[in-house]
Amino acid sequence: MKKVIAALLSLVALRVVASPEWVNGEVVRVDQARNRIVLKHEYIPSIKMAPMTMPFGVVKEIPLDQYRPGDKVRFQIKVVDGTLDITVMEKLK
Ligand SMILES: [Cu+2]
Numbered sequence: 001m002k003k004v005i006a007a008l009l010s011l012v013a014l015r016v017v018a019s020p021e022w023v024n025g026e027v028v029r030v031d032q033a034r035n036r037i038v039l040k041h042e043y044i045p046s047i048k049m050a051p052m053t054m055p056f057g058v059v060k061e062i063p064l065d066q067y068r069p070g071d072k073v074r075f076q077i078k079v080v081d082g083t084l085d086i087t088v089m090e091k092l093k
Helices: 002-018
Strands: 023-031 036-041 052-058 072-080 083-091
Touching: 052 072
Parallel strands: 052 083
Antiparallel strands: 023 036, 023 072, 036 052, 072 083
16 A cells, blocks of 8 residues: 555656646647747746747657647747747647
8 A cells, every 4th residue: 555655656756857738739730841830829827928920949858740830739838048949749639
């Protein structure tokens, strides 16, 4: 039983540390050649960014060829030297 509780607690701790911030958006333009995407995004609490349409860098693991203008998506970002990169992105149904 103790083991189970310990395992559960470590799971909870992991979730807190890795707690991902999902932001909803809509694809406006895809620039596959430069690994960039223009999104209309919602307010982003972690960086206090108002809703707007703007370009993002995209990590190469994300298959940009599967995205089209008008797709509703949610994504996670990281800030690198003042620019925003999308690290995870998925389509919303
Ligand atoms: Cu923005």
